[in-house]
Amino acid sequence: MHIAKVLLVDDETSFLSVMGKRLGSRDLEVVTADSGQAGLDALEKDPEIDVVILDVKMPGMDGMETLHEMRKRFPLAEVVMLTGHATVDTAIDGMKHGAFDYLMKPCDIDKLIEVVREAKVKKERHQEKIIQAQMKEITSRMAG
């Protein structure tokens, strides 16, 4: 049983590959994307993705834009932002716009996994509530 299915979005392919390997060896299912657009495409293809680990600073469609788009189109997927030091402001901004958490790059892998776990818990609870609400609706309709 995997801890979660994560989508790793970063413009550095070396980072993606090594990070993918490390997270993969720690019971995480990893999907990677080397740009914001690719990340959105991956989410589109794979609704199973629980958590997105998103680099803030990317050429083209940057982290903030990607975040907005993801929250709009895939509200259930939780987003964890990765930032360099200079972009903490952006990360805070991102949290205000619905990111689950942020981590400074380079980050401790265990810390990252911890955050992913929490995010996954949050997502599951959220999903559960939705299911309960749907069931309530169904039962009330049946009762009615």
Place this chain on the structure above:
Amino acid sequence: MHSTEDSNTARLGRQMMVMSIVVSLTPLFICTLVLFYYYHVVYTEKVVAYMKEMGERHAQSIDSYLSEKLSNIKSSALSYTEEQLQSDQFLEQRLELLQNVYRNAYNDLGLIDARGRLLAYAGPFRLGSVDYADTDWFKSAIKEPEFISDVFLGFRRIPHFIVTVRRYTDGKPWLLRATIDFAGFNAMVKEIHLGATGQAFIINRKKEFQTELRHDENIDPAMLDKIVAQKFLAGKASLMEAEAPDGRDFFYVSAPLKNGEWILVIQQERSDALHHLYTARKIAISVLVLGGAAIILTVVFLTRRMQGKFAMVKKDQEAMEKQVVETGKLAAIGELAAGIAHEINNPVAIMMESAGWVQDLMKQNDMETPETMKEITDTLKEIVLQGRRCKEITHKLLSFARRTDSRVSEVKVNELLEELVSLTAQKAKYGSVSVRTEFTPDNPVIMGSPTELQQVVLNLINNAIDAIEKTEGVVVVRSRVEGKDVVIDVADNGKGIPHADLTRIFEPFYTTKPVGKGTGLGLSICYGIINKMGGEITVESELDEGTVFHVRIPMSHQDAVR
């Protein structure tokens, strides 16, 4: 640059000096000259009027003296018969009486018949029977009821003049004659004096002196001709001005006497008559000279002091400008460093994760398997690769930071631009901006401080990248040669600069960025630096089209070898 600035200051100082002196001296001169001129005119007029009046008054009093003398004789002649007067004793009594009443006026009295014989005489000169028939005065006197003669020597060989009154007895004329005391008359005229040099004398129409001159003076004979030639209005004096042969200027006031037969002349040296005017002139000149000197000294002193102050302010300003440039340089480096920090951050993150991955692999039991070994080797290679990337970045940064001195040296423009473009590549990448370069193949070289030029171009490139908000941002860094200048263009296709801001962007502390985001110093520093290099920096901008900055710097030469 400095020497021209110094000479500018000196020129400004000289201009100020000349202007101040001209502005202050001109009114002083005009005022003094105008006032002096009017004073001169008015004063001369007054002096002339005064001298004329003096002449008229004295002529009048001499005239009245003469007519008084004549009246006295006339009263004697009318009061007594010829018979009575023929007695010397009686004449003696009359003379005594006249002399008692008028001191020093009458010398003698005489009775003369129609044929010119002296019938009776009273006075100091016992002349006996003298015949006057052939004398000029007798010839004139016998024709006139009253007569005053010119001064003549006569039989007694002493200068004198006479007054006669003609009477008739039994149809025969006779004359009562009185000799006027010449010394008294002379003294009276001599007593008329004006100032230190003024003297009076009487002259007849034949240029014969009727009174003596003061012994220390003489008269220009040419002047006498002119004086005698004048026609007078009764009782009116005239004034002439002429230079004597000895070079002195004289005023000559002449007034008619004795119905115009005699002329009273008062002569005065001009400088004496206008003594006060000359004093005034001296004062005016001294005021002018001293005042002028004072003004010039003050102006020179003040200008010097101002120049000194100016130089001091300039020095302070230069020091401050240097400081501002230094601050701007730090700001530019700071901005660069922020970009570079991120650039370094990425490889560092990869290196750390790679190392972590190797650690992960080593914790596994099947470490010795060839797959794991290969994985470890690959990861280590990756670490080396990323390390090299870091090294490159730090080298770039070092090469930039090492040259922080602002010494002037040869700068190869293309090389410098290339370096800067690679330094800003990261910033450009994250701003979704592509930086293109178009370099002239001429390889221009300028003399200047490489760091300062770097600072300028870096600033412009940073601004260009910041100006771009859309996705297809392009910044073009171009170098080209125009005549003897090299022009560096930094063009962007960003949002452009509004017209209102365009004129102000080079002003210090002018910024459109929010508070705390920019100092507003960047472009003003660029402007200062390029100006110092003897170049200029200009801008063209179109809203929503883009902006081009042109930096024009005089070229020292072109580098033939690439």
